[in-house]
Amino acid sequence: MSPERAVQQVLAQYVRAADSLNGEALSQLFITNGKVEIYDWNAGNPSLLFVLNGKDQIANAISNLMKPHPNKGWSHHTTHDPLITVEGNYAEMDAQFIRFDSIGAIRPENGWTVGTVGLIGSVKPTESGYYKPSLVLEDGTWKITTHRIYHDLTFVFPEQ
């Protein structure tokens, strides 16, 4: 497998872990003292909002601070149009992301309304921006050193 594809698959595993709200799996994609930097994209004039430092903070944020999926709900963090540069054991990636939230309809107690047929529920885009991780090849495996997330939407903190 080419190094570019191997790098791209790290991000593919990252979004699988994020959608499963599996902080442990997600943090395993980082080096021990890896970081996540979260930015406001601000239409191309980004500003840093906060940083998660080290695997434990990263795992905790995903497993405990993200909103759980509702009943029959799921998310898809999808990534697009990667630009990947590999130099020796170091790599940089720049990808677009769109998050979708889906929810499958729950069968009503008295059954479906007459005529209901096919795939029932909703799929909606809920977040967008860029992922710009840096990676290093460590014992044959690409690991994220710093993951940068740029959110188009406005991040509002409690009591702000």
Place this chain on the structure above:
Amino acid sequence: MSPERAVQQVLAQYVRAADSLNGEALSQLFITNGKVEIYDWNAGNPSLLFVLNGKDQIANAISNLMKPHPNKGWSHHTTHDPLITVEGNYAEMDAQFIRFDSIGAIRPENGWTVGTVGLIGSVKPTESGYYKPSLVLEDGTWKITTHRIYHDLTFVFPEQ
């Protein structure tokens, strides 16, 4: 072309055939006794809903059982973040999918309302889930042996 990209392009051809409602083209991507298994994703606890067995059943389902596009309507089954493993003549793929349905506006008999300009119509996400096909290299061409479709949305059958 790398085997991983060749495998990825089979799925790219699959979604083109699905969007064209071309069951014949789509079934050609499978081995003769290929299968499609359709699952309810059920937030990560999937259950099998039904199976299409062999090229004929697959071709028929796409060409005759899928809802035709409305006037100036089209669909885009898009796939994302593939995880691909190739071992010799066998490959496994795991990709996210989002389906969009678009419809271009039809010019009103009396012409467009004053001020109407640009791209007019709508694009909406309508389905999501995962595609997890298994493939085999047959006479130099990657073919799908079993295609697994996991739907986030709830599949309701007539009279259910």
Place this chain on the structure above:
Amino acid sequence: MSPERAVQQVLAQYVRAADSLNGEALSQLFITNGKVEIYDWNAGNPSLLFVLNGKDQIANAISNLMKPHPNKGWSHHTTHDPLITVEGNYAEMDAQFIRFDSIGAIRPENGWTVGTVGLIGSVKPTESGYYKPSLVLEDGTWKITTHRIYHDLTFVFPEQ
């Protein structure tokens, strides 16, 4: 980097330039007398709408004729499921595209409503279709000779 990935990254740079409304950067991805052909997809029976001829027309269309982003607004032209054929110094690509428009909420003068928390704003799909560029390898760099854009939505011109 494989030629297929290099070709794919040209389209990745194209969408970055389009989303930044940077006509100069976008036109640099074309040969000097490159062209953009815009088509109505028309559910698989496409018709040519208009052509941009040469780098200057292309740069001007992006920088001056596209609608500017609103305050805290951004776009993501995302591409999917590329089919790429490379023969020597020539390449053909066929990709799906979906455009999303996002807008981050602006903090109200009197602050956020109590309970507002998380990512606030909206992300919506606004365009879809296919990109089918032809490319040539020129001094070691893949450049677009003709870029074909097929829009699902109906393109309405002023005073039409």
